[in-house]
Amino acid sequence: SAIKKSKLWIIKAVDHCTGRTLAWVLGGRDAATFQRLYDKVKHLTTCIFYTDDWEAFAQVLPKDRHIIGKAYTHAIERDNSNTRHHLARMTRRTKVVSKSEEMVHASLKLWCALSVPAIFTKYQEMFLSLFV
Numbered sequence: 001s002a003i004k005k006s007k008l009w010i011i012k013a014v015d016h017c018t019g020r021t022l023a024w025v026l027g028g029r030d031a032a033t034f035q036r037l038y039d040k041v042k043h044l045t046t047c048i049f050y051t052d053d054w055e056a057f058a059q060v061l062p063k064d065r066h067i068i069g070k071a072y073t074h075a076i077e078r079d080n081s082n083t084r085h086h087l088a089r090m091t092r093r094t095k096v097v098s099k100s101e102e103m104v105h106a107s108l109k110l111w112c113a114l115s116v117p118a119i120f121t122k123y124q125e126m127f128l129s130l131f132v
Helices: 031-041 055-060 074-086 101-114 117-131
Strands: 009-014 021-027 049-051 066-068
Touching: 009 031, 009 074, 021 031, 021 101, 031 055, 055 066, 074 101, 101 117
Parallel strands: 049 066
Antiparallel strands: 009 021
């Protein structure tokens, strides 16, 4: 079987305090892809951006609000770990599910929505009502 040559990267912005995903983009691992993510969050003019030392971050983010280092990246690393755990399609090749950009985006939307307790509870109640 042929292995897909171009990888689809997920680059996310996570609220450091709440741990909630604010936005994401899918694409290559380059500054143009990260610029698309920054365009989604640049309206947040008082926030600080905590990142690792990936060159694209320094190219795009405002220098006065960008802190580079591993000390404050635990929220995004936890989010990435949870995404890989709950959306196994992100971690292995499979014949069962599509890895098209549209399906990855839809999976992330569903994962982020169901990570909100009020939304999860609504759908949990609807699901459980089928068995009453």
